[in-house]
Amino acid sequence: MKKIKLYQVDAFTDRVFGGNPAAVCVLDAWLENETMQQIAAENNLAETAFVVPKGQDYEITWFTPTVEVDLCGHATLAAAHVLFQHTGYASQAIKFHSRRSGLLTVVKNNDALTLDFPVDTLKPAETPEAFVTALGKAPQETYKGKTDYLLIYSSQADVENFNPDIALINTVSARGVIVSAPGDQVDFVSRFFCPQVGISEDPVTGSAHTTLIPYWSERLGKKMMQARQLSKRQGELVCELLGERVKITGKAVTYLQGEIEV
Incomplete structure (x- = not known):
């Protein structure tokens, strides 16, 4: 039986019960993918991040309750919060290495954390009719990024x-x-809205802002x-476009510390 430290963190918020909860x-050393998937399913949160030391840096990966994903902003923010707050990580910056998204950096500035992520590439796209029917309103513009569609509307x-x-x-x-x-x-x-990875509506999505930031900039x-x-929980983000990278800044708070046995 192996004991693993587990933290639950609310990301992109300064209060518990706000933002987006993630497990860390x-x-x-790495577990089998099947085991990490089972842990994520048991946690039943939008994402569970797993981190492993790599010299002074860390490797990272993310699982929803149903699949491993290419990139997750709020769980990366949560992982950095855990390392800064609970493991005594001394530097002001943490480098995460992702096998699917390359190098990701998180910098600490007082109680704020800044993600440094690769920018998404957008192309104009036809609006899938299923989206128009599912939402009940056609967008003004539609784009397709690496993994997501972006639909632009006129008002908040x-x-x-x-x-x-969601089924549609x-x-x-x-x-x-x-x-x-x-x-x-x-x-x-x-x-x-991302039902194909097991989440009807994600509360706050860092990776989606790699798509949003270049458009709005x-x-x-x-x-x-x-x-x-x-979302119902809402989240606040400070966003910056820097060429082929984006910076996404938010806060995080610890909700739970525990230990699991697998």
């Missing part, structure tokens, strides 16, 4: 009021669909932006 398992109220048919969204081949619009109090708002003519994800 700090390992000495549009994004707030969606009550989508699940029929489109994509990790998920991001719906976004100009914000009333922030530069832009969004929501993210070009549209608004600015590099620095404030964003809000309008």
Whole structure:
């Protein structure tokens, strides 16, 4: 029987019960993928991050309750929070190595953490009819990134009021669909529906902002932006476009510390 430290962290928020919860398992060495998938399913959160030391850096991977994913922002933020707050990691920056997304850096600045992620590449796309039916309203613009669709609407109220048919969204081949619009109090708002990875609506999605940031930066003519994800839990993000990289800043708080046996 192996004992593993487990933390549950609310990311992109400064309060417990806000933002997006993620589990973080700090390992000495990699477990079998099947075991990590079972742990993520047992945790039953949007994502569980697993980290393993690699010299002064860490390797990282992420699982939803059903699949391993290419990139997860909020669980990376949560993992960095755990290493800074609970393991005594001394440097102000942590380098994570992902086998699917390359080098990811998280920098600590007082109580804020900044993710440094690769930017997504967007191309205009036809709007899948299933999305229009599922959401009940056609978007003004539609784009396709590496894994997700991005649908642009005219107002924050549009994004707030969606009550989508998740089963219908699940029929489109994509990790998920991001719906976004100009914000009333922030530069832009969004929501993210991703049933194909086992999550009807993700509360706050760092990886989706690698898609959102280049779009809104070009549209608004600015590099620095404030964003809000309008799930029930909500989340606040400070976003910056830096060429082929994006910086996403948020806070995180620990909800739970424990130990699991596998």
